[in-house]
Amino acid sequence: MKQIQTIAIVGAGAMGRGIAQIAAQAGKQVLLYDLNADSVKAALADVHAVWSRLQEKGRMTAEQVDAAKACLQTASDLQALAPADLVVEAIVERLDVKQGLLQQLEEIVSVDCVLASNTSSLSITAIAQACRHPERVAGYHFFNPVPLMKVVEVIDGLRTSPEVGDALMQVSRDMGHTPVRAKDMPGFIVNHAGRGMNIEGLKIAQECVAPFYQIDAIMREQAGFRMGPFELLDLTALDVSHPVMESIYRQFYDEPRFRPSPITAVRHAGKLFGRKNGEGFYKYEDGKKQVPQ
Ligand code: NAI
The missing domain is CATH 3.40.50.720 (NAD(P)-binding Rossmann-like Domain)
Incomplete structure (x- = not known):
């Protein structure tokens, strides 16, 4: 080898x-x-x-x-x-x-x-x-x-x-x-399995069931993830993860389970990328996440 x-x-x-x-x-x-x-x-x-x-x-x-x-x-x-x-x-x-x-x-x-x-x-x-x-x-x-x-x-x-x-x-x-x-299949393992949390988290926010930071809190504290879906999107940065969501959706021939959310599309267009440029779902001051109260 x-x-x-x-x-x-x-x-x-x-x-x-x-x-x-x-x-x-x-x-x-x-x-x-x-x-x-x-x-x-x-x-x-x-x-x-x-x-x-x-x-x-x-x-x-x-x-x-x-x-x-x-x-x-x-x-x-x-x-x-x-x-x-x-x-x-x-x-x-x-x-x-x-x-x-x-x-x-x-x-x-x-x-x-x-x-x-x-x-x-x-x-x-x-x-x-x-x-x-x-x-x-x-x-x-x-x-x-x-x-x-x-x-x-x-x-x-x-x-x-x-x-x-x-x-x-x-x-x-x-x-x-x-x-x-x-x-070599779309999303490999993690970005295929991860669709579940990301896409459903975005749907819950879109349906106004709860604000994004409360969805994160539930996924962390109750479901046991290290980060909630919005924290993860902010860390990955939307300039990376929004095109990834679109790409995986297309590669599965528009499989409805993987349809990206307009919530990320509009934030991507507005360059609210996440931690890397100071504002995503959360705002960041000196690199520290500000959680709405
Ligand atoms: P980034 O935007 O932080 O860095 C990309 C770097 O590549 C920039 O410094 C840019 O100047 C440079 N670059 C762009 N085109 C280039 C070229 N033609 N030749 C040389 N340098 C060039 O992006 P990030 O987040 O590091 O992502 C990079 C790759 O890793 C992408 O394919 C992304 O999908 C993948 N990835 C990202 C993850 C994340 O959480 N951000 C996680 C896993 C994979």
């Missing part, structure tokens, strides 16, 4: 920086790239700040922090990703853009480099079909926030070679995550 030691990450947003953090902490050589140089800078500062906090709390030693910092390098262009054994893309959730990126990467990386997509909802088979070597393309779906959500989906597209999936299973364990293998 292919051993993965050098991991390139394309997209330094919420997901890319989390994946970079856990990979560097596990001693992998990490190359972090983003089309937007400011995003890479912010990601590096963010991950360094997390490591400082972990050191203050005694959860990492100074030596471990230094070692992790040495493992995490930034890249200013795609060419610099040539040494990668694995590239994980965590860029915008658009099929054409992801396909274009993988085509570019195929011109740069070695022929046995694994190309993995952190897509939430797009077909891995569809992403891979633009590639010369679709057998090296797999889904690699982490959850937000990556360092705390210790499970990851490994998705085999129709043409993915089993060894590629096996290599991703192994590298997940190297990074302290539990991998779960899934087939």
Whole structure:
């Protein structure tokens, strides 16, 4: 099985920086790239700040922090990703853009480099079909926030070679995550099962049965979820999750159970994305959620 030691990450947003953090902490050589140089800078500062906090709390030693910092390098262009054994893309959730990126990467990386997509909802088979070597393309779906959500989906597209999936299973364990293998079906496991909570939560709000924050409270306190549906939508951010809801609905041929809600459509249009830009269902002050009383 292919051993993965050098991991390139394309997209330094919420997901890319989390994946970079856990990979560097596990001693992998990490190359972090983003089309937007400011995003890479912010990601590096963010991950360094997390490591400082972990050191203050005694959860990492100074030596471990230094070692992790040495493992995490930034890249200013795609060419610099040539040494990668694995590239994980965590860029915008658009099929054409992801396909274009993988085509570019195929011109740069070695022929046995694994190309993995952190897509939430797009077909891995569809992403891979633009590639010369679709057998090296797999889904690699982490959850937000990556360092705390210790499970990851490994998705085999129709043409993915089993060894590629096996290599991703192994590298997940190297990074302290539990991998779960899934087939290439809309929403894989989590975003299929998760429709139940999201869509029903939105319907309850739309029917004015209760305000969103009370629905969250019930789902947390009574149903035992870590977050309610609106807290989760705010964390994921609607610019990511609204297109995901639409995409899964379409891929199941307009299955009524998965129909997205106009509540998220209008908020998406109004850029009330969530925690990342200070206002979603909740408002955030200094990153702290304000719960209506
Ligand atoms: P984000 O918006 O926080 O970050 C995306 C980053 O990609 C941005 O920094 C942007 O500049 C960069 N980017 C966009 N196009 C690019 C390109 N062509 N080349 C290089 N960089 C590019 O997005 P987020 O939340 O990190 O999501 C990324 C991917 O992960 C999406 O496919 C999303 O569906 C998936 N995902 C998101 C989750 C979440 O909770 N936010 C959870 C699991 C998966």
